[in-house]
Amino acid sequence: MVWLGDTGKDGLMMMSRWGVAAIGLGALLLASPLATAADERISGRFILESVAGLPVMDDVYEGKVRMITFGYTYCPDICPTTLATMAATLDKLGAEADQVAPIFITIDPERDTGPHLKEYLAAFHPQLIGLTGKPAFVAGAARSYKVAYRKNPPTDGDPAHYTMDHSAGIYIMGRDGRFLAKALHDSSVEALTAKVRAALR
Amino acid sequence: MRRRTLLTAVTLAALVRPMTAIRPALAARPQGLILPDRPKPLPPLMIGDGEGEPVPLRSLPGRLIVLNLWASWCLPCLTELPALDRAKAALAAEGIAVVALSLDRLGRSAVLASYAKLKIRHLDVALDVGREAGTVLAAPSLPTTLLIDRHGNEVARYVGAAEWDGAAAVALLRALAAGESPNGIPAPPPMRTILL
Numbered sequence: 113m114v115w116l117g118d119t120g121k122d123g124l125m126m127m128s129r130w131g132v133a134a135i136g137l138g139a140l141l142l143a144s145p146l147a148t149a150a151d152e153r154i155s156g157r158f159i160l161e162s163v164a165g166l167p168v169m170d171d172v173y174e175g176k177v178r179m180i181t182f183g184y185t186y187c188p189d190i191c192p193t194t195l196a197t198m199a200a201t202l203d204k205l206g207a208e209a210d211q212v213a214p215i216f217i218t219i220d221p222e223r224d225t226g227p228h229l230k231e232y233l234a235a236f237h238p239q240l241i242g243l244t245g246k247p248a249f250v251a252g253a254a255r256s257y258k259v260a261y262r263k264n265p266p267t268d269g270d271p272a273h274y275t276m277d278h279s280a281g282i283y284i285m286g287r288d289g290r291f292l293a294k295a296l297h298d299s300s301v302e303a304l305t306a307k308v309r310a311a312l313r
Numbered sequence: 314m315r316r317r318t319l320l321t322a323v324t325l326a327a328l329v330r331p332m333t334a335i336r337p338a339l340a341a342r343p344q345g346l347i348l349p350d351r352p353k354p355l356p357p358l359m360i361g362d363g364e365g366e367p368v369p370l371r372s373l374p375g376r377l378i379v380l381n382l383w384a385s386w387c388l389p390c391l392t393e394l395p396a397l398d399r400a401k402a403a404l405a406a407e408g409i410a411v412v413a414l415s416l417d418r419l420g421r422s423a424v425l426a427s428y429a430k431l432k433i434r435h436l437d438v439a440l441d442v443g444r445e446a447g448t449v450l451a452a453p454s455l456p457t458t459l460l461i462d463r464h465g466n467e468v469a470r471y472v473g474a475a476e477w478d479g480a481a482a483v484a485l486l487r488a489l490a491a492g493e494s495p496n497g498i499p500a501p502p503p504m505r506t507i508l509l
Contacts, residue, residue, distance in 0.1 A: 296455035
């Protein structure tokens, strides 16, 4: 095992040498090897699909502060509480929540179909917006947020039981769509609410 | 050799630069049985049932409290809930209390729907009324189960689903209820989530 400094603001991560090599290769394939500082900017652009199957571009949320996270709904052993934190934040914002677009973008469009996403997100908060899309478009959205992900083979032989690794965190985008801040996936409701409120000012 | 490993890592880290590195999300976080260096005093937390007045977690009676954090949207939680239900029935007479604390936003109705679906017979409805359990108990993933001694200290926690009604879990719970050290007692085996 080796320890690596994360390139983002996520603190440390740990993985095997082979894991590191695999990600290095993945990064080469996904991102330009000649990336410059300008490329590190989080553009936040995407063309995805709503849970009803309609095309959705990032600019439909123009005028709203966006709270965006990437993930997938099938948690095989533990489930992150990120969406519950986003839901509690919306409640805490009160009337101000109307000016916020809380968005969950799946990095597992194969299993997270529109109807499934809709049902899953309804358990957290009625305002949550689920986005999915064709794999190439999901990959494009992830690139816009510097989010990396990969599929892990299933351990039990059932091809449907694969897991996903992905960058965690919640992106706060301003009313004009510009990246403002990133909150850690295990942020407290207070911390996330403060970040969103700051973006609303 | 170590240096080479480090160099390889640094080189590859440089290649990864343009992307935020993949954090093997929560998978790389510690799972299973976690024993703190010393018993950790529990932070204040209010628990409600959706009908009566909420009560402080610290006021719950029992030689040992098994505090399970779960939610209806969490499949591994639903997988383990029936085992907790059976454990509650089996261990109540020994003063071991099992509390399944729901983090569901919809509260009592979401809990009752899950209980009905899973044929839960013994667990009471327990709600995180302040919606702060995950934060104050430092549990960023579900299920997480805290084992709390009679003095209100966390003596162990289990991250992920476990066979709470199995022999290993029962032995662990009995030892902790008796105030014995959990060191050397095998951890309860994890429970496989039923997917799809």
